[in-house]
Amino acid sequence: MNSPTDRPDLSNLWMPFTANRQFKSSPRLLAKAKGMFYTTVDGHKVIDATAGLWCVNAGHGRQEIIDAISNQTAEMDYAPSFQIGHEHSFRAATAVAECMPEGLDRIFFTNSGSESVDTALKIALAYHRANGEAHRTRLIGRERGYHGVGFGGISVGGISPNRKTFSSALIPGTDHMPHTHNLEKNAYSRGQPEWGAHIADELENIVALHDPSTIAAVIVEPLAGSTGVLIPPKGYLERLRAITEKHGILLIFDEVITAFGRIGSSTASELFGVKPDLITLAKGISNAAVPAGAVAVRREIHDTILAAAASGIEFFHGYTYSAHPLATAAIMATLNIYKRDQLFKRAADMSQAFEDAAHSLKGEPHIIDIRNLGLVAGIELESRPGAPGARAAEVFSKCFDKGVLIRYTGDTIALSPPLIIEQEHINQIFGTLSEVLKTVE
Ligand SMILES: Cc1ncc(COP(=O)(O)O)c(C=O)c1O
Numbered sequence: 368m369n370s371p372t373d374r375p376d377l378s379n380l381w382m383p384f385t386a387n388r389q390f391k392s393s394p395r396l397l398a399k400a401k402g403m404f405y406t407t408v409d410g411h412k413v414i415d416a417t418a419g420l421w422c423v424n425a426g427h428g429r430q431e432i433i434d435a436i437s438n439q440t441a442e443m444d445y446a447p448s449f450q451i452g453h454e455h456s457f458r459a460a461t462a463v464a465e466c467m468p469e470g471l472d473r474i475f476f477t478n479s480g481s482e483s484v485d486t487a488l489k490i491a492l493a494y495h496r497a498n499g500e501a502h503r504t505r506l507i508g509r510e511r512g513y514h515g516v517g518f519g520g521i522s523v524g525g526i527s528p529n530r531k532t533f534s535s536a537l538i539p540g541t542d543h544m545p546h547t548h549n550l551e552k553n554a555y556s557r558g559q560p561e562w563g564a565h566i567a568d569e570l571e572n573i574v575a576l577h578d579p580s581t582i583a584a585v586i587v588e589p590l591a592g593s594t595g596v597l598i599p600p601k602g603y604l605e606r607l608r609a610i611t612e613k614h615g616i617l618l619i620f621d622e623v624i625t626a627f628g629r630i631g632s633s634t635a636s637e638l639f640g641v642k643p644d645l646i647t648l649a650k651g652i653s654n655a656a657v658p659a660g661a662v663a664v665r666r667e668i669h670d671t672i673l674a675a676a677a678s679g680i681e682f683f684h685g686y687t688y689s690a691h692p693l694a695t696a697a698i699m700a701t702l703n704i705y706k707r708d709q710l711f712k713r714a715a716d717m718s719q720a721f722e723d724a725a726h727s728l729k730g731e732p733h734i735i736d737i738r739n740l741g742l743v744a745g746i747e748l749e750s751r752p753g754a755p756g757a758r759a760a761e762v763f764s765k766c767f768d769k770g771v772l773i774r775y776t777g778d779t780i781a782l783s784p785p786l787i788i789e790q791e792h793i794n795q796i797f798g799t800l801s802e803v804l805k806t807v808e
Contacts, residue, residue, distance in 0.1 A: 374408070395767060400427035403785055403792050405772060413767060416796045417774045418785045421592055421624040422650035425704045426787040432656045435700035439692050448476075448689045456690035459698045463652065463661055466626070466633045466702065468642045473669035476690040477660035480623035480649035481515025484586070487645045487662045488519040489684055491584035491617045494668045497675030500615075503583040504540055507573060507616075511546040513593035514586060514621050514647075523586050526594060542577065544569050544585075548597045550747070554736045555729060556598065557722055563600030567607045579614035584645075586619040589635035593624075595779035596745025598738050604641040617668070618643040623660070627651030628705060628786045630741030631715030638741075644668060654701040659694035714742045714786040717793075724797040725782070731804040733758060742788065746780040746800070751808075761807050762800070771799040 377391045397413075399406040403426060405413045418424055425432075439455070446453040456476065464472035475490070477483045488506055495503035508514065508523030515521075521529050522538040525546065530537060545566055553560035574582060589604055591597040611618040620643040625635035627650075632638035634646060645668070649660030673681045688694070705711060718741050725744040726737050736747040748758050759775035766773050773796075774781045782796065 402426045402428065403788065411770065413770050413772050414792060414795055415772050416782050416784050417772055418651075418783050419655050420650070420774075421629065421783045422655035424628050424651040424786050425654045425701060425708075425710060426785040429654060429656075429700075429704060431704060432654055432697055432700040435696040436657060436693050439696035443692050446692055448687070448691075449685060453690070453692055453695075455692060455695040455699065459690065459695035460661075462699055462702045463648070463663065466705075467646060467663040468634060468636045470642070470667075471644075471646055471663040471665050473664040473666055475662045475664065475684075476686075476694070477649070477662065478658045478686055478688050478691070478694070479515065479660050480621075480647065481517045481520050482686060483623065483647035483649050483660040483662050484514040484523075484621060485517040485519040486684060487619050487621075487647050488523070488584065488586070490645060490662065490664060490668065490672070490682070491619065493672050493682055494617065495583050497672045500580070502580055503616075505577055505582045506538070506541050507544060507570070507582060507585045508541060509544045509546055509587050509591075511548065511591060511594040511597060512543075512586070512588060512621075513591065514588075515623070540581075542573050544573060544587075546591075546594075546597060547600055547603060548595070550736050553600070553738075555726070556738055557726065558740055559598055560600045560738075564602030564606055566600070567603050567610065570607060570610045574610065574614055574616070579616065582614065582616045584617040584619050585611050586621055588621045588623075588625070589639060589641075590625050590630060590740060590743065592743065592781060592783065593776060595747065595776045596738055596743055596781050598740050599639070604639050608641050608643070617645065619645045619647065621647045623647055623649045624651075624783070627701075628711040628714045628741075629743060629783060631711060631718050632741075633711055652701065653694055653697035654704075656701070657691070657694045657697040658688075659691075659698055708787075710786040717786075717788055718742060720790055720793055721784075721788070724793045728797060728801055728804070731801055733804060733807065742784055742786060744782040746782070748778040748780070750778045758807060762803055765803040765806065766799055769799050769803065771796055773800070 396408040397405045398408045460474040463474050506523050510525035512525040514524045522541045547563045547566050552562040626648050644665045646663040653659035722739045725739050733748040735749050738745045751757050759778045763775050
């Protein structure tokens with residue numbers, strides 16, 4: 368542990384998505400991580416009920432991943448990814464494709480969820496142009512959607528604070544479907560809510576308004592995490608698929624948080640039995656040990672884009688760090704752990720205990736809804752008048768002091784622990800929440 372005199376100056380770092388002034392007046396600093404736990408710089412042990420930021424699915428400090436990364440650094444630290452390759456990038460692409468629904472087996476590597484989203488939107492535009500439909504340029508997202516922070520992602524995203532400062536620079540021609548969240552109809556649903564499939568039909572109105580021939584793609588998170596855990600109503604995603612298919616519109620599932628076991632399956636597409644045309648990936652793909660992301664693309668889309676190019680580069684897009692050797696090493700080691708330890712099945716097996724523990728909080732002070740799927744739970748609190756988010760912020764802070772790291776968006780507490788969670792961890796997380804809720808005004 369650092370002694371207090373070794374502590375860094377906090378002023379230079381401009382922290383992302385953080386209340387910088389508030390944080391720096393009472394910082395929370397993590398120093399170590401292993402398994403289900405973080406340790407703070409003061410030696411305080413904190414259970415990770417959020418898998419970092421929904422990303423450390425196999426738990427922290429996995430030796431195989433550490434070894435894979437350090438061996439790769441020694442063997443070859445970096446290789447350019449334009450017009451030259453390294454073997455592990457191809458192996459990693461095959462390993463990722465094996466986790467995807469059949470047919471979505473062309474893999475484009477990125478470094479983050481935001482890059483995956485912007486890449487997927489560009490692939491959609493490139494596909495229609497290659498297919499002789501360059502007039503399909505509109506991109507449709509959804510209210511309360513989060514698709515990262517690139518200009519493409521915030522344009523199709525539906526979170527107003529993420530958009531308003533940049534509104535003059537949002538990409539033109541986007542529109543948004545309504546979100547599916549409805550407490551009156553669906554409060555305290557376990558798993559997928561019964562009510563709300565018809566909300567997908569709103570897409571027909573948007574399509575009619577703009578004319579289907581102008582629309583390139585619809586992007587949704589099959590389960591929205593960052594805006595407060597919104598679980599898709601039964602039948603909703605199926606209807607979105609039917610409508611997009613009918614009008615020749617590509618459907619993109621943003622699975623940056625849902626892929627790799629989070630809801631007890633390889634992808635949300637697999638769990639819900641709905642196959643999109645593209646899937647965006649990041650986070651759990653490398654267990655977050657190295658920044659990494661990818662887009663899984665239906666083969667025919669890839670083939671159409673390649674075939675339409677006369678010669679040379681077919682798709683003018685890519686990153687210096689696409690398929691970075693450390694990322695591909697981390698990806699392969701991570702996917703091996705998922706497979707060997709059957710962690711997606713494990714998540715499915717633990718989900719009932721997780722659901723029961725989450726719903727056992729019903730009746731605690733301030734709670735107005737509890738929703739869950741797989742190893743994701745959202746606990747919505749009534750907002751304090753005139754101070755949205757303040758109550759959940761207090762719960763977050765008190766839980767942390769009691770050794771439990773949770774997340775909150777607005778007044779919804781979001782839980783998404785590593786898939787290695789045991790019953791004793793579930794007890795600790797929900798037991799602490801129950802205690803803390805009783806002390807919050
Ligand atoms: C659904 C979804 N898409 C995209 C992103 C952006 O990912 P990143 O922060 O890696 O850019 C996130 C991050 O939480 C996400 O939840």
